[in-house]
Amino acid sequence: xxxxxxxxxxxxxxxxxxxxxxxxxxxxxxxxxxxxxxxxxxxxxxxxxxxxxxxxxxxxxxxxxxxxxxxxxxxxxxxxxxxxxxxxxxxxxxxxxxxxxxxxxxxxxxxxx
Amino acid sequence: xxxxxxxxxxxxxxxxxxxxxxxxxxxxxxxxxxxxxxxxxxxxxxxxxxxxxxxxxxxxxxxxxxxxxxxxxxxxxxxxxxxxxxxxxxxxxxxxxxxxxxxxxxxxxxx
Numbered sequence: 001x002x003x004x005x006x007x008x009x010x011x012x013x014x015x016x017x018x019x020x021x022x023x024x025x026x027x028x029x030x031x032x033x034x035x036x037x038x039x040x041x042x043x044x045x046x047x048x049x050x051x052x053x054x055x056x057x058x059x060x061x062x063x064x065x066x067x068x069x070x071x072x073x074x075x076x077x078x079x080x081x082x083x084x085x086x087x088x089x090x091x092x093x094x095x096x097x098x099x100x101x102x103x104x105x106x107x108x109x110x111x112x113x
Numbered sequence: 114x115x116x117x118x119x120x121x122x123x124x125x126x127x128x129x130x131x132x133x134x135x136x137x138x139x140x141x142x143x144x145x146x147x148x149x150x151x152x153x154x155x156x157x158x159x160x161x162x163x164x165x166x167x168x169x170x171x172x173x174x175x176x177x178x179x180x181x182x183x184x185x186x187x188x189x190x191x192x193x194x195x196x197x198x199x200x201x202x203x204x205x206x207x208x209x210x211x212x213x214x215x216x217x218x219x220x221x222x223x224x
Contacts, residue, residue, distance in 0.1 A: 004155075033212075042216035043156075043201065056211065091155055101146075102212055104155035 002026075004105035006092050012111045018080040021108045023092030024073055031095040033102065034067055034077050038088045049075065082112045117215035119202050124221040131189040133218045135202030140183060142204040147176065147187045150199040150217065159200070160187075189220075197222045 005024040013019055025032045033048040047057040052069045060067070064083070069075040079086055089107040118136045125131045137145065143164050148156040162169045162176045162185070169176045175188040189196055199217040206213055 035214075043214040045211065045213070048211070093156075101158050101161070102156075104148075104157070106155045 004092055004094050004103055006090075006105035006108050008108055009106065010109045010111075012113065013082055015083055015112055016081045017112075018078065019082045019086070019110060019112075021077040021090050021092075021110070023075045023077070023105060025075070025092070025094030026096075026103055027073065029094035029096050029103075030072075031097070031102075032069060032075050033091075033093040033095070034075070035091040035093060035104075036088045037091060037107070043091075046077070079110075082110075084112045087111050117202055117204055117213050119200075119215040119218045121216060122219050122221070124223065125192050126223050127192060127194055129192055131187075131192045131196065131220055131222075133187045133189075133200050133202075133220065135185040135187075135215055137183050137185060137202070137204040137213075139204055139206045139213075140180070142206065144205050145176075145178060145185050146201075146203040146212070147174075147185075148201040148203060148214070150201065152198075156201060192220075192222050194222045194224055196220060 007022045030051050034046040035043050037043045046059045047067045048055055049069045067077045089109050091104050091107045093102045093104045095102045116138050144161050146161040147159040149159045150156045160171050160174050162178050173190045177186045199219050201217045202215040203212050
């Protein structure tokens with residue numbers, strides 16, 4: 001299995017621009033998670049989906065952030081407009097049955113200047 | 114509330130044992146995990162323990178669970194430079210739908 005695939009691996013963008021991060025979960029996994037990692041705040045759960053439906057988005061920092069999962073093999077996390085404080089590593093992860101083992105992607109390293 | 118706490122740094126000499134500690138809050142957690150993150154990479158599951166166990170051993174890794182004190186520890190025997198990484202403790206909160214991670218303990222191994 002290829003594992004959780006994220007793109008882009010690295011992105012540098014200017015403040016105010018739209019950023020779209022993409023994720024392909026492991027085939028057959030029915031839970032998908034978006035996490036953000038920063039030095040200051042550690043690893044934060046932003047949102048998670050079950051069977052493509054958003055279950056808990058309480059971790060999404062503000063309205064500039066949105067996430068979608070149009071089908072079982074694809075999810076996006078969008079930031080519009082982006083701000084320098086959004087600079088972080090964004091991880092996508094998937095799980096066959098929540099409460100079991102979460103598998104992480106390699107992360108998307110975002111820098112907003 | 115939901116919180117997992119870990120010390121932020123640990124430094125050991127190569128060949129010594131490392132012990133990374135964690136406290137968690139949800140007494141009904143069914144699984145507790147240790148994840149490892151190497152530089153520039155995502156988190157990888159290192160080991161886990163089911164809540165009805167006190168100890169689990171896997172080669173150089175020993176996990177100890179004290180449910181009464183809600184304390185979890187990871188011991189790495191004969192620590193190697195390749196063990197240098199960030200180690201995250203994690204718990205499944207009640208309902209089984211969310212995994213909460215600690216801030217991570219950065220392990221430095223000195224040759």
